[in-house]
Amino acid sequence: MPLTTSFYMDTKHSMASPQRRGSKSEEDTLPDAWDYKGRPAIRSRTGGWISAAMILGVETCERLTTLGIAVNLVTYLTGTMHLGSAASANTVTNFMGTSFMLCLLGGFVADTYLGRYLTIAIFTAVQATGVSILTISTIIPALRPPKCDGRDTCVPANTLQLTVLFIALYLTALGTGGLKSSVSGFGSDQFDETNQAEKTQMDNQGREWGYGLCACAIMIGLIVFLSGTRKYRFKKLVGSPLTQIAAVFVGAWRKRHMRSPFDMSGLFTIDELPSGVKRKPKLPRSKQFRSVVNYSVESSTLQTIQWI
Secondary structure (H helix, E strand, O other): OOHHHHHHHHHHHHHHHHHHHHHHHHHHEEEEEEOOOOOEEEOOOOOHHHHHHHHHHHHHHHHHHHHHHHHHHHHHHHHOOOOOHHHHHHHHHHHHHHHHHHHHHHHHHHHHHHOHHHHHHHHHHHHHHHHHHHHHHHHOHHHOOOOOOOOOOOOOOOHHHHHHHHHHHHHHHHHHHHHHHHHHHHHHOOOOOOOHHHHHHHHHHHHHHHHHHHHHHHHHHHHHHHHOHHHOOOOOOOOOHHHHHHHHHHHHHHOOOOOOOOOHHHOOOHHHOOOOOOOOOOOOOOOOOHHHHHHHOOOOOHHHHHHO
16 A cells, blocks of 8 residues: 555544544533533433432431421420410421522522532531531520429520520521522433433433332331331320311300300300210310300200300
8 A cells, every 4th residue: 555545544534533532422421511520511420310319318308307397396495495385386487488488599599609509518508507506405404494393484595595596497497498499400400301311211210210209108107107006095086176166156156146244254164064075175265256255155955055
């Protein structure tokens, strides 16, 4: 083979090889996604269900943390911090409402400045800090009021104790808002909707696995619940509060033509029921809604007494 022909073929081969390598690289990378070093994300090494499952794990832990605090917060505020029921309920609603409202702030920060990954990482750390402070406040005696020990009046939490408590709660709410605003979007970022294979995997396999895990979880919960049947304590039915509320309005309507007595001691109370009649928890009277006070005016028959 002549030298000129060999040189021409080698040159052509060397010029064509980078082009083929470049086209393969472009096919394997995503034009709108990057890896942790800022390089174009390689489809086979990034994203997919493994990455999405890790993000879902963070969301699961956040849900357990937030709901675990919210469910037990009223009991903690009334029983340990010695706050009133109204103040405790108001604190819980403010905590949950702030958590959801701060999602707007988290979404703005993620879309404008930090991106979803950094937003999740930073706000999860903020939430962990808040929960840690809350845990410390339950351990250190100086950060909670003394126990009642059978006294009629309990010492409520002081300013310092409430300050530490609210710092812990609202740091937790801030972390929840930032994390919740980005975790779902970051999970969907792990799939390329322009790629038919990944889109099908996200739409079909995602729903099958998602609903399947939910079904397995509730079945496991049912099995665990039923397995403890021999260990449970059961109490007699005392009736629903809704039934008592409905009875008040029905009784007030039936006795709407009666005059309400000035002396409230003359009204019927649950303690006056004859023996053998099933008792219900006593509802305290209030000066509000006096238009329905006729429900407890004494009646002449036991049947009417039982109805009201």
